[in-house]
Amino acid sequence: MESIKDKVAIIGMGCTKFGERWDAGLDDLAIEAAYEAFEDAGIDPGDIQAGWFGTVTAPTTGIGATHAVNPLKLRIPMTRVENWCITGHEALRNACFGVASGMYDIVLALGVEKLKDTGFPGLGTGRGMGPVLEARRTSPGSFALIATRYFYTYDLSPEEGKRVIGKIAVKNHYNGSMCPKAHFRNKITLEQVLNAPIIAWPLGLFDCCGNSDGAAAAILVPAKLAKNFRDDPIYIKGLGQSFDPLLPHTRPGFDWLTWDALVNSSRQAYEQAGIKNPREELDIAEVHDCFTITELIIYENFGFCPRGKAREDIDAGFFELTGGLPVNADGGLKCFGHPVGASGLRMTYEVYKQMQGKAQSPERQLKDVRLGLSHTFGGPPQVSAVAILGRELG
Amino acid sequence: MSGIVSYGAYIPLWRLSRDVIAAGWGRASLGGERSVANNDEDTVTMAVEAVLDCLVGVDREAVDGLYFASTTAPFREKQCAALVAAAADLRSDIITMDFANSLRSGTGALRAALDAVNSGSAQSIVVVASDCRIAYPRSDYEQNFGDGAAAILVSRSGSPVATVEGVYSISNDMYDVWRLDKDIFVQSWEDRFIIEHGYLENTSKAVSGLMKKYNLRADSVTKAILYAPNVRAQQTLARQHGFDVKTQLQDLLMSNVGVCGTAHALMMLVAALEEAKGGETFLLASYADGSDAMLLKVTEQVEKVKAGRRGVKGFLASKKMLPSYERYLSYRGLVEPQPGEPFRLFPSSSASWRERNWAIRFHGSRCKNCGLITFPIQRVCYGCRSKDNYEEVRLSDKKGKVFTFSLDSLAGRSDDPMVPHIVLESELGNTRIYSIMTDCDPSEIKIGMPVEMTFRRIYEGAGMYNYFWKCRPVR
Numbered sequence: 091m092e093s094i095k096d097k098v099a100i101i102g103m104g105c106t107k108f109g110e111r112w113d114a115g116l117d118d119l120a121i122e123a124a125y126e127a128f129e130d131a132g133i134d135p136g137d138i139q140a141g142w143f144g145t146v147t148a149p150t151t152g153i154g155a156t157h158a159v160n161p162l163k164l165r166i167p168m169t170r171v172e173n174w175c176i177t178g179h180e181a182l183r184n185a186c187f188g189v190a191s192g193m194y195d196i197v198l199a200l201g202v203e204k205l206k207d208t209g210f211p212g213l214g215t216g217r218g219m220g221p222v223l224e225a226r227r228t229s230p231g232s233f234a235l236i237a238t239r240y241f242y243t244y245d246l247s248p249e250e251g252k253r254v255i256g257k258i259a260v261k262n263h264y265n266g267s268m269c270p271k272a273h274f275r276n277k278i279t280l281e282q283v284l285n286a287p288i289i290a291w292p293l294g295l296f297d298c299c300g301n302s303d304g305a306a307a308a309i310l311v312p313a314k315l316a317k318n319f320r321d322d323p324i325y326i327k328g329l330g331q332s333f334d335p336l337l338p339h340t341r342p343g344f345d346w347l348t349w350d351a352l353v354n355s356s357r358q359a360y361e362q363a364g365i366k367n368p369r370e371e372l373d374i375a376e377v378h379d380c381f382t383i384t385e386l387i388i389y390e391n392f393g394f395c396p397r398g399k400a401r402e403d404i405d406a407g408f409f410e411l412t413g414g415l416p417v418n419a420d421g422g423l424k425c426f427g428h429p430v431g432a433s434g435l436r437m438t439y440e441v442y443k444q445m446q447g448k449a450q451s452p453e454r455q456l457k458d459v460r461l462g463l464s465h466t467f468g469g470p471p472q473v474s475a476v477a478i479l480g481r482e483l484g
Numbered sequence: 485m486s487g488i489v490s491y492g493a494y495i496p497l498w499r500l501s502r503d504v505i506a507a508g509w510g511r512a513s514l515g516g517e518r519s520v521a522n523n524d525e526d527t528v529t530m531a532v533e534a535v536l537d538c539l540v541g542v543d544r545e546a547v548d549g550l551y552f553a554s555t556t557a558p559f560r561e562k563q564c565a566a567l568v569a570a571a572a573d574l575r576s577d578i579i580t581m582d583f584a585n586s587l588r589s590g591t592g593a594l595r596a597a598l599d600a601v602n603s604g605s606a607q608s609i610v611v612v613a614s615d616c617r618i619a620y621p622r623s624d625y626e627q628n629f630g631d632g633a634a635a636i637l638v639s640r641s642g643s644p645v646a647t648v649e650g651v652y653s654i655s656n657d658m659y660d661v662w663r664l665d666k667d668i669f670v671q672s673w674e675d676r677f678i679i680e681h682g683y684l685e686n687t688s689k690a691v692s693g694l695m696k697k698y699n700l701r702a703d704s705v706t707k708a709i710l711y712a713p714n715v716r717a718q719q720t721l722a723r724q725h726g727f728d729v730k731t732q733l734q735d736l737l738m739s740n741v742g743v744c745g746t747a748h749a750l751m752m753l754v755a756a757l758e759e760a761k762g763g764e765t766f767l768l769a770s771y772a773d774g775s776d777a778m779l780l781k782v783t784e785q786v787e788k789v790k791a792g793r794r795g796v797k798g799f800l801a802s803k804k805m806l807p808s809y810e811r812y813l814s815y816r817g818l819v820e821p822q823p824g825e826p827f828r829l830f831p832s833s834s835a836s837w838r839e840r841n842w843a844i845r846f847h848g849s850r851c852k853n854c855g856l857i858t859f860p861i862q863r864v865c866y867g868c869r870s871k872d873n874y875e876e877v878r879l880s881d882k883k884g885k886v887f888t889f890s891l892d893s894l895a896g897r898s899d900d901p902m903v904p905h906i907v908l909e910s911e912l913g914n915t916r917i918y919s920i921m922t923d924c925d926p927s928e929i930k931i932g933m934p935v936e937m938t939f940r941r942i943y944e945g946a947g948m949y950n951y952f953w954k955c956r957p958v959r
Contacts, residue, residue, distance in 0.1 A: 234890030339918035
């Protein structure tokens with residue numbers, strides 16, 4: 091197996107304003123993200139040779155890649171990808187492979203999701219495992235199972251546990267308040283988090299990400315051609331992806347804390363990128379905070395901190411903008427919501443912009459971002475994808 | 485000798501105070517409380533409960549048939565007995581039959597089962613009667629009715645707890661209490677007429693006929709198990725035949741359950757057997773469209789069978805009060821509950837058929853190579869990747885413990901807005917099972933809490949009712 095490191099570069103990215111985009115359909119969102127990326131890359135849509143289009147809720151929007159080519163008027167190979175919440179990363183990953191294989195020189199990775207035309211606020215109920223087994227499963231209902239087990243394992247009372255994860259919501263909302271493209275831009279207090287209505291005990295309203303519309307796009311080229319397009323391309327250093335081998339709900343002996351998907355996907359990406367100590371070496375991480383507890387277990391599964399010790403780092407502010415490893419500097423899913431197919435590319439957009447020193451609103455700009463990570467985690471949950479980006483070759 | 489070798493019953497957890505119903509309409513309360521099936525229960529699921537209670541300690545492979553009796557079956561066309569038998573994990577080469585349309589079909593099914601066993605066409609048959617009748621809101625029947633089920637196992641082998649010494653039946657056609665094919669609510673004619681010329685006249689004929697045929701004197705009957713639409717009618721009938729109301733009359737279960745339709749006579753029989761001693765004599769009489777009377781002799785075996793069964797006594801003791809009349813109306817579909825978020829997956833006949841062994845029979849797979857048990861059935865073993873090398877094991881009768889849980893406020897109906905999602909660890913092989921918890925107070929759920937499985941109707945879609953197992957706190 092070869093590493094993907096330094097074979098592919100991103101030369102342009104785009105990201106829509108996320109939110110309840112009553113004004114925009116799927117096609118409008120695709121145009122908004124793709125044209126920002128074309129402009130950023132300094133290319134014409136006609137230069138694109140192939141594309142990968144990530145979207146999840148196809149039954150409401152049409153299947154296939156139709157909704158990528160129709161609005162953009164592309165007559166090229168276009169492939170739709172879907173893989174739960176990592177769909178945006180799957181578009182990026184497969185686009186990278188298209189370039190790394192030598193088959194194409196300029197490709198588009200596009201992730202779009204239009205959730206707000208469905209008429210209900212959540213991601214829906216009862217998907218994936220079969221008509222009866224999962225009849226009333228929801229995303230909060232499943233991720234809350236992790237929180238209950240985490241609190242129990244580390245002997246945290248529900249009140250203590252909720253304070254620990256609640257601080258993640260406060261951090262992400264603070265970051266998102268400075269991000270013009272975020273859906274939610276309100277700062278919140280820990281008291282607000284703790285007093286909010288319960289969505290799926292023990293998770294309250296502010297422990298859950300919103301449901302939003304949005305899209306993001308990337309233009310990728312072979313690394314050796316990147317400087318022909320711009321002076322500050324961003325390079326792909328590693329791509330990881332893994333599943334857990336069986337649904338967590340039915341998996342014999344599973345502890346609900348150590349996820350193969352998280353451990354394997356991060357390890358693969360670290361190895362390709364040559365990262366030994368992610369806590370020290372990464373300058374930014376955009377991780378899948380669909381729920382606050384998710385961000386916490388990611389810290390521990392990604393080696394950002396020892397198992398059971400996330401609380402100490404959270405209390406010390408280690409993952410805040412001014413901390414040792416800023417996580418979700420743009421506000422994360424907490425503030426952008428989770429238009430499923432778009433999220434992986436939206437997170438990658440933040441890392442890309444931070445590396446170029448072009449973060450939206452200067453007060454959020456981190457200093458000297460050389461190595462960063464974007465990540466999504468999805469399914470019941472069961473699957474995780476990691477992309478590591480770097481500012482320089484080598 | 486053939487006879488009743490086992491029995492079981494089921495009474496839903498939820499009870500509704502008749503004062504609460506009465507307060508809803510500003511009228512007098514009959515006093516006491518009635519049982520109310522949960523919104524995920526129907527006569528099929530209650531029948532499964534009663535059958536499982538009846539089959540405690542019984543080899544299910546040895547059961548040759550299942551007769552289901554109800555006037556409120558969830559299907560007009562499609563057999564309930566076959567579904568109940570599958571959920572009870574009985575063999576498939578058995579007799580299954582539904583008995584319907586009369587509150588007397590419970591004792592009718594019992595008589596048919598005895599005839600089949602006595603004739604030698606079957607070794608043993610389990611009879612289950614289950615009813616969940618709906619009365620007009622504000623009517624007396626609304627307070628008077630209850631929901632429940634009872635099951636009786638008859639066999640020509642094994643030691644009977646009671647033998648059926650004689651039967652006597654009366655048939656009678658009249659409109660006293662009825663439902664047309666399109667009716668939801670029970671209709672009836674004027675009370676004095678239907679008690680006098682319906683209940684008393686016909687049940688009396690059956691009781692006298694039985695007593696005369698078998699030379700039975702009132703004082704030789706230990707318990708008169710007389711079904712009746714109300715306590716006064718029951719006592720009138722008892723006095724007519726010389727039974728002492730205080731010592732000989734089996735309690736009608738009116739103060740604490742209510743009249744459970746087709747199931748009721750058999751529930752009273754179960755309650756009588758729970759208190760019985762060897763050598764006692766029972767006279768059982770049901771009523772509707774005539775009457776079935778039966779003479780039973782209790783054997784010494786009755787003491788041995790009592791252990792392990794919850795029966796009427798056990799299920800009566802395990803209860804929670806439904807907090808409002810409105811909840812009852814919603815549970816019965818009399819006011820429309822607002823559904824939770826739309827379900828994305830509808831039942832599929834072909835998918836349900838393929839998945840029947842785990843979804844209905846609740847089988848997991850035990851790997852023949854490494855022994856790991858997984859639910860649902862896995863063709864490739866999670867432990868050792870052996871392919872198609874497993875045997876099926878029943879998990880429905882195994883208890884478990886909550887491993888982790890969440891209380892989901894998004895997915896519920898308006899009358900039960902919070903859905904407890906449970907990952908439980910079965911006592912069999914520590915198998916993990918994902919299920920919804922029902923019949924519980926969500927605030928009492930904790931990691932490590934003991935649970936048991938219960939067959940429930942999950943939801944309706946694509947023109948079908950979808951059944952599956954949930955868990956509940958051990959009752």
